[in-house]
Amino acid sequence: MSPRGFILPTVVLIAPAIHSSVVIAEEPRASMSERHRALFHEHCLSCHNEEKAKGKFRVDNLPFTITDIETAEKWQKVLNALNSGEMPPEEEEQPDSVAKTDFLADLADVMVVARKELSDQKGVITMRRLNRREYRNTLRELLGVEINVSELPTDGGTGGFDTVGSNLFMSGNQFEQYQSLGREALEEAFAWQAAAAEKPHLRYEAETTTPVVTKFVAYQIDARERAKEWVKAVEEAAAKPENAEIVARLRSESKNDALFRRSWEKIPGAPSPRSFGFDKKGENDADLANDSLGAGWLPYHQYYLEQPALDRGAWLGTQTRHPAELNVNYIELLVPFNWPVGDYVVRVRAAAAADAPPERRFLDFGIHARTGKVLATHEITGTLESPQLIEIPLTLTRGHLTRENRMLFVREKGSWDTNEEGGRKRAEAVKRNGIGPELTLWVDWIEVERIPNATKPLPPGIAALAIPLDDKSPPPDAAELRAALERFATEAFRGTAPSSDYLDRLMRLHEVRLKAGDKPGMALKETLAVVLASPMFLYLAEPVVEEKSRSLTAEELATRLSYFLWSAPPDGALRDLAKSGALLQPDVLAAETGRLLDDPRSAGFTRAFVHQWLGLDRIDFFEVNRALYPRFDDGTKVAARNEIFETFEHLLRGNGSLGNLLKSDYVVINRVLAHYYGIEGVAGHGYEKVTLPAGSPRGGLLGMAAIQFMGGNGDHTSPVERGTWVLRKLLNDPPPPGPANVPQISRLADRVLTSRERVLAHQEDAQCASCHRKIDPIGFGLENFDAAGQWRTEDSYAAVDAAGKPDPKTKMTWTIDPAAAFHKGPAFADYFELRDIIAGRVDDFGRGFSMALVEYALGRPCGFSDEPLLDGIVEQAGKKEFAVREFIHALVESESFRTK
């Protein structure tokens, strides 16, 4: 097998030198194979030659090897003309379809190689500013507070990682945003310090709901009786012979009896609803009477009151009335507006009914039930006799100003994620039992308490100041203040001391603020905010005098390492090792790499890196169709996304093989997913490793619901999305980007076909087949996963009618046929064989992973000049069975990582 696996290289690759220390020869790689010259000569040259140069375009002198941008542009033009079907002109003889497909496939690949080669930075790392995440984390490490930085522009829009310097811009607007965010962070930090010792506590007893429901039921019964009386009186008036004419007219104008009664005033002798106690406060009283007649959801409310333990708690049901009128759907707790910023803990004491089915035992926690997101989901294993205590951490900031972000809630998972979805579930239950969703979860109380931060060590930035922050203490004298500013700036600049001129200017600024009437605390914050918008804080600089590269200093190495593995500045321990120079010793560097990976702050790396490496932003691009996939509710989606991170973090903790992401005999899941996947054995309430039963399709990325969910659109699966993702992310054999101007296929639109038949249309046109013959077969092999990642054996399709709705009469159902073959590669009978083939290519997967690591860690695109580095990393990791940490160690030890 060739080193790139069984897919024959369609690009003429010149084998790179193997020795990692030798700079490889600058030999061009982007070459069209000579085997295409015949087609090129036959179909292009007769018009686009020196003499004719049709369209002012010549190809007779077009080199088959691309070494400059001009040549690349010409080939791009050739590719575009062929893709759009514009060339060869219709009246000319057309090339053989297979030859054209191969030509296009190779040219598309060659263009990718050429672009990559021409944009190779040859190892040069551009100085860069902190990206949005790093900026947030850096403020957090310096000041101990986390602020919302979403107003800053997102980074990395051009497709690379958000650490790539050439994509990280700066502008005047942004400077002002840094200044205001810095100010906000300081306000927040000062507020935390001011409230350090506070520990307010509030508990809401859920049985508060009981008398409300009792009263509401009594009201509903009484109002229904009064409404009946009123209706009777109106009907009696209407029945009078002298009213016959007016009544006939009113009835003909009204769609139903309720609307008819709305016109009661026009019927002589009809009594007012007000006289029966219906006062709609300025609106039509008849509406209230009519509504009361229906006594909406009265049986459900009565059913509620039949439940046990109402004297000690409340049950979580569905939404029946407007929540302002009556709410039996969720329990709320408002964190009082005068409570300070800080870390809080939310506790919920809850139980599940003994007869609650397994899927009805999950509790969602979030902020603001109507508009907010679900933040956490817990399985309730407690009983009414022995309820369970759930603890959820919560941080309140100065940004949490309104009810929308201070109103905590708990409700049954998925019971009312949206009005549409909640209503659908409710209707289903009514159909089943005539009343509504069974009550399965019970809450005793919900409480919130602040965790005092007085005993915690001061954040380094605050500690460095060491002067009073409030306006009560006497302000520091000039010398004290200057020293404090110097200490703070040095801390903010990650150990680099500011110039004396800079400090002078800060002092002047402070003076000006005081003179302008600022109180000392405010003047100090304004001055410090300027430090947090200064280049030495915002940029990760590694100065070099000459254009030549040099080894990093120990301090620079510490910064590069911590921004790689934490997306945050070095801590005291790492800075100390840098100061003493010890960090330059390989064993110390390796030990620190391990320590940083063990630290919780490494989530800054794992979450951001995995998200970008695997392209997980697609998870948020669309909503699942809940009518088709009711089980993939908000809580499940959150859990499914986290499975990807948790699995990677599990591997990183135990230094497991990267190959486990391709196939494994275990999963790392929580109770929500255990239920979704139908897997037993999760003991605790977090994510844990569970061994899979034999024959499970789970285990590895392809078995994860979120990954398969991304390979569709929430409605249908997309074999193309899935095939492309596998080629890009797992096999390191990315197809060229979707080409521009290829005519779309629409001739099959109104036909009822299987997905496979529809996608196979790609194979008929050379422009499509050139890429899709590689992509689509892989997608076919994954068709047993539905659009929400559940296993299925059948699929169906219905043509849509003129109104855009599926027409049931045309519905066709078929058994999924996952058998297919890799283009010029092995065949597979089903998903399991496909997965085995992919799992056999861990070296390709490891190489793609290494490329992503290099780009992420070094902050520049990974180019061909990085081949020796990649070879080295993959080789070193390969010796340790591709253990995840070995990749990271190999990269950190490499010369590239330690060189500017």
Add this chain to the structure above:
Amino acid sequence: MKTRRHFLQSSTAVVALPVLESFGFRRFASAAAPVTPPKRLVFLGFGWGITESSWYPDITTPGPDYTLPDGLKPLERHKADFSVVQGLWNKYSNEGHWGSTMWLTGANRYSQPGQSFHNSVSADQVAAARLGMETRFGSLQLTGDESGDPSGHGPGLSLAWDISGKPLGGQKGPVEAFQRLFSKDTTPIETQRAMLAQKRSVLDTVLENARSLQGGLNRTDKAKLEEYFQGIRDIETRLGKDEQWIGVPQPEAPLDEPKPGMTGREEIKLMYDIMIAAMQTDSTRVLTYRQPVGTLMKSLDLKVHPHDMSHYHSTLGEKLDASQRRDLAQSELLAGFIDKLKSTAEADGSSLFDHVALAYGSNIRTGHELSNCPTILTGRGAGLKLGHNIVAPKDTPLCNAWLSLLHGVGVEVERHGDSSGVLKEILA
């Protein structure tokens, strides 16, 4: 040590002295007789393109006697006052998901060796350098309030790219846009001056820090840090402008402050109203708006993913339906905008419509199709031929149209992007 003044002198930033006779000043500082209203340039960009089968007029019926296709039906009442231009493209564009990144620039992302992304100045900023001198805001960049890129705009922070091809940020959503234009500064003039001095003092401080950092850097890193310097220079320019406008009362907002949380169709409508207000008060003369498509679809209750919608060809059905309903909604909104342009009077009795040049379109036609970019031109401000189905030769540079618009509003640059000349077909 260099002072800030040195810095300003050495920079390319030119601060115009306030022209007291200028229209803008008179508009709300004196009651002098009306002068000729200024020209305005507006660009409205939507990411994912349109439905090609039902949006373009038939190319075999060029000229004024064409049948309005279904997708443009809501514009019927303005048929004599806009032109559809066909056959335009940006020849260097190869990115099927970038509907706005190079729309106004025509740049080649690969033109710089050793770089995988490059862009150049956008047409609106070329205009702003000239038309922006006399107004409170040189230009206004508005953008939809969306995260991720559900609208197919591609990289960028707005439609605008500055003179070095760096993305320019803008106001996200109606509330930000309104506050930027109309939030009242009631601070006494002396305090305002003091605050300006403080802001300059802040800039001086960070520049000092930048200079000590710059000392040790190599060429590429210096170039990177130059962005920071440029950012500070831009603020200097803005402060210079603020200084001249001290004491000039801010215009009364011709509309109420929008409520937060407006998205989709409502957001676009409000943004159009705010753009009208910005022109009415002569707060700026160059406006761009990168319209949201994702939230527009949500507000129309269309559940198809926007990207899927633009690939309606293989299944048609609900995707095609969504695509066409999106077209209708966008056309209705544009028709409403034109109504307001026509009904908003200038001081001399003419209307805003008489002095504006407006381009509406996308770099994407549909799917990944980047040729025949959908383009509508309207407004009588640039001497354009209106009321026509204009069919330009296939693959005419879109930048030819931009060059013509620039000339039409009095910005006589020689070329823009990959332009090969003005687009004669669109000139009246």
